[in-house]
Amino acid sequence: MDLNVLIVGGGIHGVGLLHDLASRNVKGVHLVEKNKISSGTSSRSTKLVHGGLRYLEHLNQWGLVYEALHERALLLRLLKGIVTPLPFVLPNFKGDKRPPWVIRIGLFFYDLLSGDGGLPSASPLNKEDIIKFAPYLNQNKIENEMISAFLYYDAQMLDDVIARIAAEAAVKLGASYEENTTVTEVKQIENGFKVTIDSNGNKKTVTTKYIVNAAGAWCNENLLRWGIVPKITCLLNLGTHIIFKPEAVPHAEINNCAATLIQELDGRVVFFIPWFGQWLYGTTESILSTEPSHIKYPQSDKDYLMHTAKETLNLVDAEKNISEIFCGVRCMPLNQANRITQIDSKWMDDIYNSPFYVKQLDKNISGLSRETVINETVPGLISIYGGKYTTYRAIGEKLGSYLSRKLHIGSTTGTHLAENWFLRELMEEKPEIFKSSASLRQN
Ligand SMILES: Cc1cc2nc3c(=O)[nH]c(=O)nc-3n(C[C@H](O)[C@H](O)[C@H](O)COP(=O)(O)OP(=O)(O)OC[C@H]3O[C@@H](n4cnc5c(N)ncnc54)[C@H](O)[C@@H]3O)c2cc1C
Known part of the structure; x- marks a missing residue:
């Protein structure tokens, strides 16, 4: 398989980008999720589609509140009954x-x-x-x-439902995804990457021009397992x-x-x-x-x-x-830049105690920004850190626009258009995806 973009992680940021790229008519976009779509944080939120009233206490977060409030209005209109x-x-x-x-x-x-x-x-x-x-x-x-x-x-939402609808809408627009599938190896090659994908024990190799590591809390773990030094430290x-x-x-x-x-x-x-x-x-x-x-x-x-x-x-x-x-x-990205250039093999036994995951903070967690950090960890490999569910579509749009420009394919996004959500068809074809699943939140 020759891909343009391989997305790792089927949380809301991963499927949001999948949906965005598909709505731009960018071909060769595939997503892998190691469990089920939205089985990570994206089914375990407070389920608010909100600007975040309390973030107004921090002047540097007003831009985020503004963007989130505008996304709230859009999602209320697009996803009636789900938001x-x-x-x-x-x-x-x-x-x-x-x-x-x-x-x-x-x-x-x-x-x-x-x-x-x-x-x-x-x-x-x-x-x-x-x-x-x-x-x-x-x-x-x-x-x-x-x-x-x-x-x-x-506003409030069925968080896991939105992620599943976005994934299915992306499929209708020509993208693809696989569950119970993970990336075990990443090698940099000329013009991209050679990647080993493990799907229920079956291994295959694909090449891709871009990788988007949309793995939430697992972002830095993935990078370390792929032999790539993370640039962002998180909590x-x-x-x-x-x-x-x-x-x-x-x-x-x-x-x-x-x-x-x-x-x-x-x-x-x-x-x-x-x-x-x-x-x-x-x-x-x-x-x-x-x-x-x-x-x-x-x-x-x-x-x-x-x-x-x-x-x-x-x-x-x-x-x-x-x-x-x-x-x-x-996953909350911290401002402090790390200067580490090499992976120490002893970190691999206990990645979550490596220097890329901070264990203590000298200030209150609620004061940390909820902004999304998009980091090109190595050329062609982009990691998404932090962020709010509410702003996922806007993040997908920014990253989708960047990738489409880099690849010289695709048009403008269509995720703000009701026709690119296929709600009526999906309700008939896959009614089960419209029900929030308690079992997702428990595993
Ligand atoms: C307690 C809590 C409450 C929140 N409440 C709100 C709220 O009310 N409103 C709001 O706007 N935001 C809220 N948020 C924030 C929001 O939920 C998150 O920002 C968002 O869900 C993160 O999505 P994600 O796609 O980045 O990560 P995730 O949803 O965690 O997705 C990452 C996915 O990557 C997969 N993965 C990881 N590694 C691999 C691999 N190697 N191969 C394949 N797949 C892999 C994981 O299985 C996972 O499914 C809340 C967050 C928390 C923690």
Whole structure:
């Protein structure tokens, strides 16, 4: 097989690029995923399509918030029913890190940056409204400790479903992908690479002009296994979510409820979200220094979430009504450039303790940028680090445009056009891909 682009990793960044290149009519594009499409972080997110209100605290992230809010508007339009509007209640309690005036200013700019994003603007809420929108909040806390509250809008999604639809749409446009398939060897040759692909034990060799390493948390592991020195050091950030059954809030009309963003006393932010008929609660932030596959949620994360739920929420039989706990790992590229030029063989026994994965940080993780870093690790081999689900399409578009120019083939992107998503056909041909899969999040 002679390829133009081989994409390694079937998370949202990999399939987003596959879809983009296919929509430009770039031929010879293939993706390999070692497990299932979106079985990595892309099925384990908080499932928000959002600008990220809290990132407005950092001036250098306003550009990212702006881009994400515009992608939010586009995805709401393109993927109706899979990306849906989500009202948020934002209460301010005595002692919260961010006082009401900071929240008010933040919401003003959030609306301003959204432009005409198709969602209502933020507004103040009184206590009666809160009971209507968020009947699961602890009423005593609202009566005695709440200073103010606001209602604002964002959106939510079926994350694994979007990735599968994008992959299938790309196939309809002429691209291809394989699951349970990995890249075991990469050799640089004139004008590209010779790559060994292992599909369920069957090995084959392909040549490709470009490789895109869209492997999320596994990016640097791949590079090291291929004998290539990573240029970017990253931190693996683990987040845990609990899904509660609807019975946890028995008297609520779940589909009419708003989500709540809660600021914890230690400065962390957690979300309680009505998510397609269930309640989603998380996230926490801790550093992971082991292989990011098959990880179980840390008990300390569950304890933290159950403790904060008890303080702020009014859940019935919380423990009994847990239907699922899952965790996901985010790769966060760090600014520090590494000057390493050679791979030390002793790192290969414990790659996640090599210098390319940082295990400690002298500042709060929430202050790190969620920006995507695209790095040409060696000429022709591009690695994608970090990023947000919400901005994946825009990242695919930037990289797709770059590759199409370099290859001198293809036209402008079509991923912003409804006809390139084939929703109606796919719904008839593959209805199973439209259902979120709990088993993906657990393996
Ligand atoms: C807890 C948490 C909550 C989040 N919540 C949100 C949110 O609400 N909204 C938002 O916008 N963003 C959110 N994010 C960020 C977002 O989920 C991620 O940025 C995004 O899913 C990353 O996608 P990816 O394609 O880069 O990585 P992944 O989804 O991890 O995909 C990488 C894929 O590469 C595969 N792979 C690796 N190595 C190989 C190989 N050698 N061969 C073949 N395949 C390979 C893996 O199996 C994996 O499937 C969250 C992140 C976390 C951790």
